[in-house]
Amino acid sequence: MADKKVEAITSMEEDFAQWYTDTVVKADLTGYTSVKGFMVLKPAGYAIWELIQKQLDARFKETGVENVYLPMLIPEGLLQKEKDHVEGFAPEVAWVTHGGLNELQEKLCVRPTSETLFCDFYQKDITSYRDLPKVYNQWCSVVRWEKETRPFLRSREFLWQEGHTAHATAEEAQERTIQMLNVYADFCEQVLAIPVVKGQKTEKEKFAGAVATYTIEALMHDGKALQSGTSHNFGDGFAKAFGVQFTDKDNQLKYVHQTSWGVTTRLIGAIIMVHGDNNGLKLPPMVAPTQVMIIPIQQKKEGVLEKAEELRERLAKVARVKVDDTDKSPGFKFAECEMRGIPLRVEVGPRDIENNNCVLVRRDTGEKITISMDELEAKVEELLVTIQKDMLEAARAHRDSHTFTATTWDEFVDTVNNKPGFIKAMWCGETECEENIKAETGATTRCMPFEQEHLSDVCVCCGKPAKKMVYFGRAY
Amino acid sequence: MADKKVEAITSMEEDFAQWYTDTVVKADLTGYTSVKGFMVLKPAGYAIWELIQKQLDARFKETGVENVYLPMLIPEGLLQKEKDHVEGFAPEVAWVTHGGLNELQEKLCVRPTSETLFCDFYQKDITSYRDLPKVYNQWCSVVRWEKETRPFLRSREFLWQEGHTAHATAEEAQERTIQMLNVYADFCEQVLAIPVVKGQKTEKEKFAGAVATYTIEALMHDGKALQSGTSHNFGDGFAKAFGVQFTDKDNQLKYVHQTSWGVTTRLIGAIIMVHGDNNGLKLPPMVAPTQVMIIPIQQKKEGVLEKAEELRERLAKVARVKVDDTDKSPGFKFAECEMRGIPLRVEVGPRDIENNNCVLVRRDTGEKITISMDELEAKVEELLVTIQKDMLEAARAHRDSHTFTATTWDEFVDTVNNKPGFIKAMWCGETECEENIKAETGATTRCMPFEQEHLSDVCVCCGKPAKKMVYFGRAY
Numbered sequence: 001m002a003d004k005k006v007e008a009i010t011s012m013e014e015d016f017a018q019w020y021t022d023t024v025v026k027a028d029l030t031g032y033t034s035v036k037g038f039m040v041l042k043p044a045g046y047a048i049w050e051l052i053q054k055q056l057d058a059r060f061k062e063t064g065v066e067n068v069y070l071p072m073l074i075p076e077g078l079l080q081k082e083k084d085h086v087e088g089f090a091p092e093v094a095w096v097t098h099g100g101l102n103e104l105q106e107k108l109c110v111r112p113t114s115e116t117l118f119c120d121f122y123q124k125d126i127t128s129y130r131d132l133p134k135v136y137n138q139w140c141s142v143v144r145w146e147k148e149t150r151p152f153l154r155s156r157e158f159l160w161q162e163g164h165t166a167h168a169t170a171e172e173a174q175e176r177t178i179q180m181l182n183v184y185a186d187f188c189e190q191v192l193a194i195p196v197v198k199g200q201k202t203e204k205e206k207f208a209g210a211v212a213t214y215t216i217e218a219l220m221h222d223g224k225a226l227q228s229g230t231s232h233n234f235g236d237g238f239a240k241a242f243g244v245q246f247t248d249k250d251n252q253l254k255y256v257h258q259t260s261w262g263v264t265t266r267l268i269g270a271i272i273m274v275h276g277d278n279n280g281l282k283l284p285p286m287v288a289p290t291q292v293m294i295i296p297i298q299q300k301k302e303g304v305l306e307k308a309e310e311l312r313e314r315l316a317k318v319a320r321v322k323v324d325d326t327d328k329s330p331g332f333k334f335a336e337c338e339m340r341g342i343p344l345r346v347e348v349g350p351r352d353i354e355n356n357n358c359v360l361v362r363r364d365t366g367e368k369i370t371i372s373m374d375e376l377e378a379k380v381e382e383l384l385v386t387i388q389k390d391m392l393e394a395a396r397a398h399r400d401s402h403t404f405t406a407t408t409w410d411e412f413v414d415t416v417n418n419k420p421g422f423i424k425a426m427w428c429g430e431t432e433c434e435e436n437i438k439a440e441t442g443a444t445t446r447c448m449p450f451e452q453e454h455l456s457d458v459c460v461c462c463g464k465p466a467k468k469m470v471y472f473g474r475a476y
Numbered sequence: 477m478a479d480k481k482v483e484a485i486t487s488m489e490e491d492f493a494q495w496y497t498d499t500v501v502k503a504d505l506t507g508y509t510s511v512k513g514f515m516v517l518k519p520a521g522y523a524i525w526e527l528i529q530k531q532l533d534a535r536f537k538e539t540g541v542e543n544v545y546l547p548m549l550i551p552e553g554l555l556q557k558e559k560d561h562v563e564g565f566a567p568e569v570a571w572v573t574h575g576g577l578n579e580l581q582e583k584l585c586v587r588p589t590s591e592t593l594f595c596d597f598y599q600k601d602i603t604s605y606r607d608l609p610k611v612y613n614q615w616c617s618v619v620r621w622e623k624e625t626r627p628f629l630r631s632r633e634f635l636w637q638e639g640h641t642a643h644a645t646a647e648e649a650q651e652r653t654i655q656m657l658n659v660y661a662d663f664c665e666q667v668l669a670i671p672v673v674k675g676q677k678t679e680k681e682k683f684a685g686a687v688a689t690y691t692i693e694a695l696m697h698d699g700k701a702l703q704s705g706t707s708h709n710f711g712d713g714f715a716k717a718f719g720v721q722f723t724d725k726d727n728q729l730k731y732v733h734q735t736s737w738g739v740t741t742r743l744i745g746a747i748i749m750v751h752g753d754n755n756g757l758k759l760p761p762m763v764a765p766t767q768v769m770i771i772p773i774q775q776k777k778e779g780v781l782e783k784a785e786e787l788r789e790r791l792a793k794v795a796r797v798k799v800d801d802t803d804k805s806p807g808f809k810f811a812e813c814e815m816r817g818i819p820l821r822v823e824v825g826p827r828d829i830e831n832n833n834c835v836l837v838r839r840d841t842g843e844k845i846t847i848s849m850d851e852l853e854a855k856v857e858e859l860l861v862t863i864q865k866d867m868l869e870a871a872r873a874h875r876d877s878h879t880f881t882a883t884t885w886d887e888f889v890d891t892v893n894n895k896p897g898f899i900k901a902m903w904c905g906e907t908e909c910e911e912n913i914k915a916e917t918g919a920t921t922r923c924m925p926f927e928q929e930h931l932s933d934v935c936v937c938c939g940k941p942a943k944k945m946v947y948f949g950r951a952y
Contacts, residue, residue, distance in 0.1 A: 034554055034596050035584070038547035043612070052926050067522050071514035072548075072586075072633055073570070079509055094549070096573040096586065099632075100621035108511070109585070110548075110572065120510050136519070141616070145576035155607060156575075157548055296694060312921055 009339065012280050016222040021151075023272055026339040027281040029034070030151045037149045037156035037183060041265070044340065047289035048268055049159060053139060055191050056161070057183045059183050060137055065163060067088075068136045070117045075110040078116045082241040085115060088208020091143045093099055094156075097381075110143040115209065115234075118164035119242035126256060129168055129248050129415035135176070137163040137233065152269035153226075153476050154304050160264035166256040168248065170235065173257035177233040180261040181214045184229040193284040193392040194218050194274050195399050196228060197422070199447030199472055207260075215445045217471060219399045220273035223420020225446050225473035231261035246460070269476070274395050275364075281341030282363055284391050285384040292321040292380060293342045295333045297349025299325060307353050311346065311376060318381045343387050344380065364391055407456045416441040422473050426466035428459035437461050437472065446471040485815070485951060487754050492698040496626075499748055502815040503757040506627045513625045513632035517741070518542035522817065523765035524744055530616060530668050532637070532739070535659050536613055541639060544612045546593045546667020549584040554592045555759070558717040561591060565685020568620045570632075584878050586619040591710075591736055594640035595718035602732060605644055605724050608863065609650070613639040628745035629702075629952050636740035642732040644724065644808060646711065649733035653709040657690045669760040669868040670741060670750050671875050673898070673947055675923030680907045683736075687711035693947060695875045695924045696749035701922050701949035704746050705736035745952070750871050751840075757817030758839055758866050761860040768797040768856060771809045773825025775801060783829050787852060789824065792832045793913040794857045795820075806821050816837065819863050820856060840867055883932040888948075892917040902942035904935035913937050913948065922947040 008026055012019040023031055029045030032203045041049065055072040057067070073096055080086045086162065093109040111117065122134060136336045139161045147156045163180060167173040181198060196216035206213035210232040218228045239245070239255035248254050275282040287293050292315055296308040308323045311397045324333045332349070337345045347359040352373075360379065364387050371379050402421030405411035415423050427433060437460075438444050459466050484502055488489050488495040500506055505521030517525065533543070548574055556562045569585040587593065598610060615637045625631045633879045639656060643649040659672060672692035682689035686708040694704045715721070715731035724730050747908070751758040768791055772784040784799045791797040799811045813821045823835040828849075836845045836855065840863050847855050878897030882888035891899050899919065901911060913936075914920050924944045935942050 012762065023871075027697040031597055031601055033547055035547040035549055036552060040597050041545040043542035045543055046545055049545075050543065066519035067526065068519055069517040069522050069525075069617075069635060071511040071516070072619070072622065073511055073514065075511060092576050094572045094576075094584075097573045100569070100623075108570075117509065117511075121507055121516050125507055141545075143548070147576075156877055159545060180891045396872070 001046070007363040009278060009280055012221060012276075015115070019276075019278070020273065023276050023280050024151045027341060029281075032244050037146060039149075039151055039155050041159070042062070045268065046290065046387075048271070051287045051289065052191075052198075052267060053161075056183075056187055059140075059187060060161075060163070063135075063179060063183065065135050065137045065358055066139060069138050069140070070114055070121060071109055072140070074105050074111055074114075074116055075108055077106060078120055081116060081119075082238055085238075087207035088231055089113065089144075094145055110288060111140075111261075112142055112144045113260075114138070114142075114162055115238060116242075118260075119238050119244055119258075120165050122256065123235065123242050123244045126166060126244060126246050128246055132166060132168045132246060133172065133176070134166040135163070137164065138159055145315050149325050150462075152265055152272070158264050158266070160262050162262045163260060165259045166239075166244065166257070166407045168246070168256065169239070170257045173235070173259050174233055177212070177214060177231045177259045177261070180259070181216065181229070181231040184231070184261070185216050186265060187220065188216060188228060188267075188270075191284070191286045191391060193286075193388060194228070194270055195392065195396040197447060197449050199449035199471065201230075201447060202434060202470075204434050205445060209234060209237060211237065217422075217473075218270050218274060219402055219422055219473075220270070220476070221276065221398070223402050223474075224270045225422065225475040226266070226270050226273065227446070227475065229261070229263040232259060234258040234260065234343055257441050273390055274398075276341070280339035282391070283341035284341060284387045287341045288341065288343050289320060290322050290340075290342050291319045291384055292344045292346060293337050294321065294323045294346045295330055295334075295337070296323065296325060297330050297347055297352070301350045303353060304348070304350060308348055311348060311358070311373070314377055315346075315380055316378050319384060320330065334361075337376050343381055346376075362387060364394070368416070391403065392435075405455055406460055406476075409460060412437075412460050413441060416472075416474070418444045422446070422476070424453065424455060424469055425460035425472055426456050426458060427462045427468050428462055429467035429472045430459075430462070430464075433459055442474050443472040444475055446473050446475065455462055483618065485754060488697060488752075489949055495752075495754070496749065499752050499756050500627045503576060503743070503817060505757075513622060514820065515625075515627055515631050517635070520765065521744065524747070525741055525757070527763045527765065528667075528743060530639075532659075533615070533848055534578045535663060536639070539611075539655060540927075541611050541613045542944075543614060545614050545616070546590055548587055548616070550587055550590075550592055551582050552580060553585055554596055555585060557592060557595075558685050558714055561685035561714075565589065565620075568622070570621055570675055572621050574938075576888055577929045586621045588618075589738075590618075590638055590640065591714060592616070592718075594736075594801055595714050595720055597733075598642050598732065599718050599720045602642060602722050604722055608642060608644045608722060608732065609648065609652070610642040610887070611639070613637055617643055619787075626745075628741055628748070634740050634742070636738050638738045638888055639736060640843045641735045642715075642720065644722070644730070644732070649711070649735050650709055653690060653735045653737070656735070657692065657705070657707040660707070660737070660739060661692050664692060664694065664704060664743075665868060667760070668748055668750075669762075669864060669871055670704070671868065671872040673923060673925050674948065675925035677706075677782065677923060678907070678910060678921045678946075680910050681921060683708045685710060685713060687713065691923050692899075693748050693949075694750060695878055695898055695949075696952070697744070697752065697874070698749070699878050699950075701947075701951040702742070702746050702749065702950065704743060705737070705739040705923070708735060710734040710857055720761075730929060750874075751841065751867055752817070756815035758867070759817035759819060761819045761864045764817065764819050765796060766798050766816075766818050767795045768820045768822060769809075769813050770797065770799045770822045770824065771813070772799065772801060773806050773823055773828070777826045779829060780824070780826060787824060787834070787849070789821075790853055791856055794853050795844065795860060796852050810837075820859055822852075822856075838863060840870070874934075881931055882936055885936060887911075888936050892919045892948075892950070896950070898922065898930065898947050900931065900945055901936035901948055902932050902934060903944050903946045904938055904940045905943035906938070907937075909937040910936055918950050919948040922949050922950055923952065
């Protein structure tokens with residue numbers, strides 16, 4: 001961990017929750033509003049979301065996804081059509097009861113998610129196998145009436161994407177469910193530098209109305225897990241509730257099979273808690289709105305600002321770059337770069353200019369590198385790639401060194417209490433054991449990973465024959 | 477106008493409103509929902525909005541705009557702080573009265589626009605001249621409880637961007653107001669191929685709470701006007717209502733000066749009604765999701781589909797291109813290309829392959845051009861530029877030939893009734909005359925154009941001394 005240079009941020013070892021809040025504030029990511037439980041995404045925060053959106057959307061489109069936009073309000077009758085779904089969401093929606101000056105005949109909820117609207121739309125839009133598959137997605141915001149809120153992790157409104165697909169066969173729906181989970185996992189690793197565990201949620205933890213829910217789980221710096229994206233296979237349950245049918249090639253009327261999948265601005269919370277340190281935010285270059293900050297030293301001396309601007313113009317061809325030419329001191333600017341997580345800082349002053357040098361400082365390691373100005377573009381380009389790679393490796397090393405196994409109950413309890421992280425353990429498959437484990441330790445089943453291991457023959461909780469290896473953990 | 481090839485679309489001469497509806501349906505831009513007054517933006521419609529968003533956002537950012545995201549719900553107390561504003565919007569908002577299972581202590585409206593939220597945010601975020609200017613924008617949807625709705629032109633929810641800025645001086649706010657109006661006007665001309673008239677709204681037509689509202693007005697094919705974008709200068713009215721103050725360089729506490737500006741999915745309605753013809757939609761290449769459609773002729777013959785795919789790969793380097801290899805007939809595919817407004821169609825069949833030729837067909841003029849396959853990329857690239865330019869010129873010619881002047885009341889009434897289009901006329905500046913003109917002819921003041929002409933000394937309505945030349949017209 002780099003030396004602590006920023007006094008305004010509480011140490012994560014002292015109080016991780018306070019460290020998180022301080023980091024969000026000092027990086028200027030969000031702002032407060034008079035609307036309780038809602039947040040403002042400020043430019044520095046929203047720009048990260050824009051970079052996520054752009055790169056993830058491109059990956060979606062490579063797999064044939066098309067974007068659409070559906071209404072933000074859902075009539076009560078539509079929400080109620082699928083029994084499990086309404087039970088899951090009705091307690092946490094916001095209701096519109098008046099439109100203009102009149103009371104509505106049927107109240108409308110602000111969408112908490114749009115399965116019901118997509119079903120309603122597909123029911124009208126799909127008639128033949130020729131209309132399938134539908135592989136639609138929308139970028140929007142949703143509202144869920146949470147009691148406790150924290151920036152990015154839990155708020156009454158958040159930005160997300162929700163993909164909703166309809167297929168002719170169960171196999172095709174299952175394939176798409178896993179395909180999108182893989183898109184998420186690759187995106188997290190390659191773009192956000194966050195390694196994830198891929199697996200299936202248990203019956204207890206699956207989405208309201210789904211046949212199966214798949215998840216990517218990431219490990220935060222404090223050893224807690226964060227569910228970072230989910231992909232659901234609905235089978236034909238929603239189709240039956242909404243009458244979404246098509247005439248197949250064999251002239252038979254059949255129900256479609258559906259999926260949905262989503263990630264949210266929560267991913268920004270994951271970036272903060274996976275990569276951040278006691279000096280603040282640390283952004284992977286691929287989602288850093290500013291990748292390089294040039295800081296002129298003794299900027300009032302002749303030629304310094306001109307040189308900084310010249311370097312900016314050169315670097316603009318290979319990176320997102322800015323010059324900080326405000327009247328703050330260099331030390332203050334350095335600290336701001338740290339807090340805001342800018343991957344690379346370039347220092348250039350009169351002596352550097354004389355020697356045709358400049359100094360590069362990596363945010364991830366604190367390493368200082370003096371280079372010839374002639375090799376600036378090449379070196380910066382190379383370093384941004386290196387930082388991206390090293391950040392993933394550092395996160396993976398942290399994750400791996402905080403992943404434990406437990407084969408006995410005592411070992412399990414000891415690990416939960418003393419070694420924050422993932423715990424791999426065998427499980428009998430019964431919800432009762434899941435609930436007992438949660439009640440006694442606070443750890444929940446994160447997922448049944450695709451990569452199964454055989455740790456023992458019996459459930460870590462009840463001792464009955466084990467069916468699955470599960471990742472457990474305390475979670476956000 | 478091209479020959480009518482598509483029977484499914486009503487002629488615009490017969491029934492323009494029905495032509496519009498048919499065109500929207502046949503181009504597959506929107507879909508119906510069970511949510512009254514709301515629409516679905518289908519892939520073909522949403523993709524146009526994505527292209528608008530991408531290109532407009534880039535132009536915003538060149539002027540220093542930063543994107544943010546604010547809550548979608550506004551507490552009643554916040555909405556009421558600025559008197560004119562709440563009077564303008566309260567009658568048409570949707571109210572959330574319940575969150576989760578509880579009734580809210582204070583009801584919240586779904587944002588119809590976000591001036592009040594930005595003021596609330598700026599009040600907390602701005603303290604010093606160093607914090608200024610704030611040049612923020614958000615892309616989102618808003619809700620207004622309209623009674624009558626039409627796709628793109630008027631619906632209870634629509635997508636838009638809303639820019640909100642805060643400045644230290646009145647001059648700077650006025651400069652930004654006009655700067656953004658110019659961004660909109662250039663964008664409409666250069667990207668949407670729609671010429672616009674720039675000017676100021678009258679007192680009667682200005683935005684609720686603004687000191688001055690500026691507008692771009694476009695002329696549709698039926699001679700009606702469409703307000704296509706607005707930019708408002710608020711002076712310090714909102715700042716005073718919300719207490720948005722800063723300490724200036726001279727150590728005095730001052731109110732900020734604010735602006736806001738927006739365009740909506742209405743622009744898609746403008747594209748349809750400015751460029752469309754009796755065969756359907758006609759998209760300017762710069763906002764056409766598919767710019768070139770390759771249609772294989774006798775596609776079952778050996779080598780035809782392979783050649784079509786080869787041409788697609790070559791063209792993908794210079795254009796957004798697809799192959800229609802479905803089992804529909806070529807004639808059907810041609811008609812679909814027309815209806816969907818795809819700017820350029822490439823036909824390639826066995827004889828073309830033998831001759832190393834292919835046929836290009838322009839959507840805007842219907843012109844067929846046989847070219848050697850060797851010059852395909854160059855010719856397509858060149859033609860897309862030509863089509864973009866020619867569409868703007870055609871729209872400008874239509875607009876100019878449907879812009880009339882009237883210096884007497886009889887002439888004015890005759891023009892409104894018999895020559896659909898803009899009418900330039902002199903006006904005394906009194907709201908009473910504006911209201912009389914509207915009551916008697918249905919024409920409203922579109923704007924007081926920046927380019928003033930002196931048509932006569934007296935108001936076309938009351939005969940008193942004229943103050944301004946005004947564009948009048950019937951409008952959407």
